[in-house]
Amino acid sequence: MSESTISSAVANGNGGAPQVARVNEAVIRFAGNSQDGIQAIGGFLARLAGRSEQEVMTFMTIPATISGGPSIFQVRIGSGEILSAGDEADVLFAFYQHSYQDHINSVKKGGIVIIDSDHVTPNPDWEKDFRHVPIPISSRTIEAIGGTAKDKGKNLFVLGLVAKMFDLNVPKIEKLVSERFTGKDESIVKTALTAFHAGYGFSVGHLIQNFQFTEAKKKSGSQVVMNGNEALGYGLIAAGVRFGAAYPITPWSDVMELLRRELPKYGGTFVQCEDEIASVSMAIGASFAGRVAVTGSSGPGISLKTEAIGWAVMAEIPLVVVNVQRGGPSTGMPTSVEQSDLNQAVFGGHGDSPRVVLAPTNVKDCFYTAIEAVNIAKKYNVPVFILSDQAIATRIEAFEEPNLEKVCQDITPDLSPVQEYVPYSPSGVTNRVVAGTRILNGKYPIASGLEHDEMGHPGGSPKLHMQMTARRRMKLQRLAAELPTPQVYGPPEGNVLLVGWGSTLGPIREAVDRARAAGDSVSSLHIRHINPLPDGLENVFAGFNHVCVVEMNDEGLYGYGQLGGLLRARFCDPKIRGLTKTDGLTFRVREILERVKTNVATGLRKI
Amino acid sequence: MSEQTIGIPPRGNIVTPVTTPATALPDGERKGLTKKEIAADHPTWCPGCGDFAVLALYFKLIEKRKLWHEKITTVSGIGCSSRFPYFVQGHGAHYLHGRSLPFASGISLTRPDLHLFVFGGDGDAFSIGGNHVNHTARKNIKMTYVIMDNWVYGLTKKQTSPTSPLGFKSKTDIWGAVDQPINPMKQLISAGATFIARTTATNPNHLLQMMEAAMDHDGFSVIECLSECVEFYEGAFDASNPRKGGKFEPVPADHDVTDEVAAYKLANASFPGYFGIFYKNNRPTKNALEAKVNATMQEKVQGKKDWEILQASFSRLK
Ligand SMILES: Cc1ncc(C[n+]2csc(CCOP(=O)(O)OP(=O)(O)O)c2C)c(N)n1
Numbered sequence: 001m002s003e004s005t006i007s008s009a010v011a012n013g014n015g016g017a018p019q020v021a022r023v024n025e026a027v028i029r030f031a032g033n034s035q036d037g038i039q040a041i042g043g044f045l046a047r048l049a050g051r052s053e054q055e056v057m058t059f060m061t062i063p064a065t066i067s068g069g070p071s072i073f074q075v076r077i078g079s080g081e082i083l084s085a086g087d088e089a090d091v092l093f094a095f096y097q098h099s100y101q102d103h104i105n106s107v108k109k110g111g112i113v114i115i116d117s118d119h120v121t122p123n124p125d126w127e128k129d130f131r132h133v134p135i136p137i138s139s140r141t142i143e144a145i146g147g148t149a150k151d152k153g154k155n156l157f158v159l160g161l162v163a164k165m166f167d168l169n170v171p172k173i174e175k176l177v178s179e180r181f182t183g184k185d186e187s188i189v190k191t192a193l194t195a196f197h198a199g200y201g202f203s204v205g206h207l208i209q210n211f212q213f214t215e216a217k218k219k220s221g222s223q224v225v226m227n228g229n230e231a232l233g234y235g236l237i238a239a240g241v242r243f244g245a246a247y248p249i250t251p252w253s254d255v256m257e258l259l260r261r262e263l264p265k266y267g268g269t270f271v272q273c274e275d276e277i278a279s280v281s282m283a284i285g286a287s288f289a290g291r292v293a294v295t296g297s298s299g300p301g302i303s304l305k306t307e308a309i310g311w312a313v314m315a316e317i318p319l320v321v322v323n324v325q326r327g328g329p330s331t332g333m334p335t336s337v338e339q340s341d342l343n344q345a346v347f348g349g350h351g352d353s354p355r356v357v358l359a360p361t362n363v364k365d366c367f368y369t370a371i372e373a374v375n376i377a378k379k380y381n382v383p384v385f386i387l388s389d390q391a392i393a394t395r396i397e398a399f400e401e402p403n404l405e406k407v408c409q410d411i412t413p414d415l416s417p418v419q420e421y422v423p424y425s426p427s428g429v430t431n432r433v434v435a436g437t438r439i440l441n442g443k444y445p446i447a448s449g450l451e452h453d454e455m456g457h458p459g460g461s462p463k464l465h466m467q468m469t470a471r472r473r474m475k476l477q478r479l480a481a482e483l484p485t486p487q488v489y490g491p492p493e494g495n496v497l498l499v500g501w502g503s504t505l506g507p508i509r510e511a512v513d514r515a516r517a518a519g520d521s522v523s524s525l526h527i528r529h530i531n532p533l534p535d536g537l538e539n540v541f542a543g544f545n546h547v548c549v550v551e552m553n554d555e556g557l558y559g560y561g562q563l564g565g566l567l568r569a570r571f572c573d574p575k576i577r578g579l580t581k582t583d584g585l586t587f588r589v590r591e592i593l594e595r596v597k598t599n600v601a602t603g604l605r606k607i
Numbered sequence: 608m609s610e611q612t613i614g615i616p617p618r619g620n621i622v623t624p625v626t627t628p629a630t631a632l633p634d635g636e637r638k639g640l641t642k643k644e645i646a647a648d649h650p651t652w653c654p655g656c657g658d659f660a661v662l663a664l665y666f667k668l669i670e671k672r673k674l675w676h677e678k679i680t681t682v683s684g685i686g687c688s689s690r691f692p693y694f695v696q697g698h699g700a701h702y703l704h705g706r707s708l709p710f711a712s713g714i715s716l717t718r719p720d721l722h723l724f725v726f727g728g729d730g731d732a733f734s735i736g737g738n739h740v741n742h743t744a745r746k747n748i749k750m751t752y753v754i755m756d757n758w759v760y761g762l763t764k765k766q767t768s769p770t771s772p773l774g775f776k777s778k779t780d781i782w783g784a785v786d787q788p789i790n791p792m793k794q795l796i797s798a799g800a801t802f803i804a805r806t807t808a809t810n811p812n813h814l815l816q817m818m819e820a821a822m823d824h825d826g827f828s829v830i831e832c833l834s835e836c837v838e839f840y841e842g843a844f845d846a847s848n849p850r851k852g853g854k855f856e857p858v859p860a861d862h863d864v865t866d867e868v869a870a871y872k873l874a875n876a877s878f879p880g881y882f883g884i885f886y887k888n889n890r891p892t893k894n895a896l897e898a899k900v901n902a903t904m905q906e907k908v909q910g911k912k913d914w915e916i917l918q919a920s921f922s923r924l925k
């Protein structure tokens with residue numbers, strides 16, 4: 001693999017002579033300000049990769065301030081499997097001095113740093129370690145399209161440069177650019193393409209060599225390109241959800257905006273409510289009346305929903321609650337990633353209130369997890385949390401297009417009359433009969449937050465409360481028995497098992513690959529079903545000397561993160577340890593490997 | 608691994624459209640419900656509690672208007688008054704303290720085929736649920752809401768309520784209430800409710816009349832019904848009850864119910880004030896407005912199956 005990375009190609013090149021090097025992947029970081037349209041460049045590249053055979057993964061930061069502020073977009077494109085957005089960049093585009101200074105450290109030694117020479121003065125010390133390429137990006141853009149180029153056009157000029165450098169398919173890019181501006185003024189498309197071609201035509205030949213991606217394996221079927229929030233929203237629609245309610249909060253808002261815009265096409269409705277308590281209540285009301293409904297939020301908003309979620313547990317009403325996690329507590333770090341709401345999702349209710357918690361691992365999985373959540377909610381009449389996070393929410397991935405005709409489901413309730421209906425019989429899961437259904441024996445149920453008998457009528461006897469508490473718990477135990485035991489990545493026996501959940505799947509697997517390539521005995525296990533946990537994990541753990549739970553949250557009072565604590569409570573196994581962090585950034589592969597080395601007493605025993 | 612989802616066997620019966628429920632007998636051949644068939648649990652209220660009258664007249668309304676069991680959905684919050692749904696034979700929910708309106712909104716916006724009634728107390732409506740009243744009113748979501756106002760917290764045994772008059776001695780104001788009470792009528796008018804009426808549990812005919820008018824209103828219809836808590840605020844409403852030497856003063860015959868300012872003036876009268884419909888307008892409901900949005904959006908995807916609509920979106924994400 002080392003022969004085909006960019007820094008090695010740069011190192012082998014004999015300074016200046018234009019040549020074509022074949023690489024199998026590239027990590028490109030764009031650093032500028034939020035109004036420079038940096039996200040758009042990344043979006044075009046991701047889409048392009050999706051339409052080609054390449055794999056793609058992106059990573060972006062959004063400034064917490066409303067306008068302006070530094071912003072980056074990193075895209076990793078490759079011909080092989082891409083698991084994470086990449087630890088270090090091969091190429092950095094720095095639009096300003098601050099972009100240059102803040103991001104030079106994210107570039108691989110020997111990597112290429114392209115600076116807008118209209119704004120950036122290179123640092124001679126850094127010029128020794130990185131290949132600097134000054135290009136007057138701003139003035140060339142102005143030359144090409146006029147105006148001030150203060151905010152517009154530079155991104156397309158840079159896209160042109162990238163297309164030239166990496167020998168990208170120009171007609172495909174042109175098509176993407178035109179599609180992006182369809183419906184807009186014809187002249188906008190023309191200006192955009194002019195800027196793009198100015199970049200593409202800019203003679204960089206004597207400055208940088210060109211790269212070409214190695215042939216990727218042909219993929220069967222076409223790919224779709226979207227971010228995690230979009231995948232969640234569309235997944236809910238595919239699942240048959242036709243009603244939702246929420247209150248805006250970053251990074252959840254995109255999901256609600258999408259559903260508000262899309263649901264009416266399907267005859268559905270999404271309501272923006274006065275607050276999160278109203279939203280969860282409205283969603284529960286709609287679920288009560290028929291189809292499983294959705295609500296969602298991030299951090300503080302989820303806290304507001306907890307009383308109502310407890311009611312849904314008690315009254316056994318299905319519900320999907322999406323939590324796009326961000327740094328907490330309180331307003332915390334609204335645009336940073338953290339996995340610190342696991343405890344809240346699993347335990348965040350008064351009383352014994354078992355609920356289901358699922359955690360999607362990547363963008364594609366957001367789509368399928370949404371469907372799974374709806375089906376579990378519907379089958380078990382229980383609230384189901386989807387724990388996504390800021391990183392999955394905003395990153396763009398390409399994945400095989402789902403077979404929508406097969407995947408889409410109709411969950412319209414059946415309202416034909418029934419002879420009798422006993423919603424809370426001690427014997428277990430019931431097929432819900434909803435309002436509007438005639439019950440021929442004339443006995444109608446009440447959905448109640450009070451402890452109740454089998455028809456939902458209040459009853460507080462010790463025996464009843466014991467019976468009903470057990471009933472609510474046993475539903476989840478039944479679900480646990482149905483869940484697949486997750487597969488170990490790497491050999492099922494060895495020294496270290498890295499355990500993760502949610503968006504850390506990519507970096508953890510890449511860490512396993514790298515460790516194994518170096519001869520270390522490391523495997524990994526990713527848990528998608530957080531509550532209930534699937535059966536059989538103890539057998540997986542038995543195959544390893546160390547179980548390291550990698551998560552983006554605090555080590556807690558006793559040295560384990562939140563999943564780590566749950567696993568220790570469940571398995572009482574002292575070899576389960578935590579590998580946590582709270583810097584609000586996604587895990588780098590190297591970071592995981594170094595931490596494992598220092599955390600695990602025996603080190604990484606060779607295979 | 609993503610595809611390892613929990614599948615549930617497709618049910619053959621999941622495609623019945625929501626708006627046309629099947630029934631065993633055509634409605635025309637069904638006999639109206641008797642009081643016995645409508646009553647469920649025996650009410651747990653204290654003997655003499657005003658809430659009994661509200662329940663009795665709800666039964667009467669169901670009988671008189673020939674509502675079917677399955678079409679009635681009774682929702683409430685938490686409080687003595689909110690025990691209501693347990694006493695009614697029909698689909699219902701006893702939801703959270705103060706949150707009955709958003710819960711009911713979820714039903715209203717997805718199930719236009721149901722008659723939706725919400726019951727609750729003054730604390731439920733104007734304290735913990737205050738903001739929900741404002742927003743349900745502003746959005747004009749179709750349902751009927753009966754606020755059983757007893758000027759006190761009954762269920763939790765005599766604390767000050769947002770409608771308790773100044774000086775009312777409760778367990779949380781042993782020296783007498785000091786906080787300015789809410790005027791329910793004014794609150795509802797300024798919130799934008801489209802049907803606002805005031806009645807009392809001691810005047811059954813009037814209460815039934817108000818319930819019928821509220822039910823027939825296409826929008827968010829609210830009734831404040833004075834309903835005495837004999838346990839913790841005995842005699843609170845005597846001044847409105849002719850049998851106790853008080854006066855029941857109907858809204859003047861020449862009152863223009865579409866005149867917001869006139870309604871506000873009526874609401875300004877000191878207790879016992881007026882009884883009847885204070886305000887009514889026919890502003891479109893959120894139900895209708897959302898249906899209109901949907902009709903416009905669906906025009907563009909006419910004839911397409913759901914998966915084909917989604918496919919079109921995915922095709923743009925390539
Ligand atoms: C979140 C929450 N807070 C407090 C309570 C306790 N509580 C139950 S009913 C009630 C007040 C009831 O007063 P009101 O709404 O006027 O109804 P009433 O009993 O007078 O009919 C309170 C404070 C609760 N059930 N839930």
Ligand code: SF4
Pocket residue numbers: 651652653655656657658687688757761762835836837838839
């Ligand atoms: S406490 Fe008051 S409101 Fe509650 S049931 Fe008794 S009389 Fe009625």
Ligand SMILES: [Mg+2]
Pocket residue numbers: 686728729730755756757758759760761768
């Ligand atoms: Mg009260």
